[in-house]
Amino acid sequence: AQWILQxxxxxxxxxxxxxxxxGDVPGV
Known part of the structure; x- marks a missing residue:
C-alpha cells in the first residue's frame, strides 16, 4: 500500500x- 502514497x-x-x-484549461 506504500506505493500508493508514493x-x-x-x-x-x-x-x-x-x-x-x-494554465487552468478545462477539458484538458
Missing part, C-alpha cells in the same frame, strides 16, 4: 505542473 505525490506534482504550463 504515487500520489508525483500525480499531484504533475497536476500542478500541468496547470503551470497550460
Amino acid at each position: 504515487d500520489k505525490l508525483p500525480v499531484r506534482f504533475q497536476l500542478q505542473l500541468h496547470k503551470y504550463l497550460w
Whole structure:
C-alpha cells in the first residue's frame, strides 16, 4: 500500500505542473 502514497505525490506534482504550463484549461 506504500506505493500508493508514493504515487500520489508525483500525480499531484504533475497536476500542478500541468496547470503551470497550460494554465487552468478545462477539458484538458
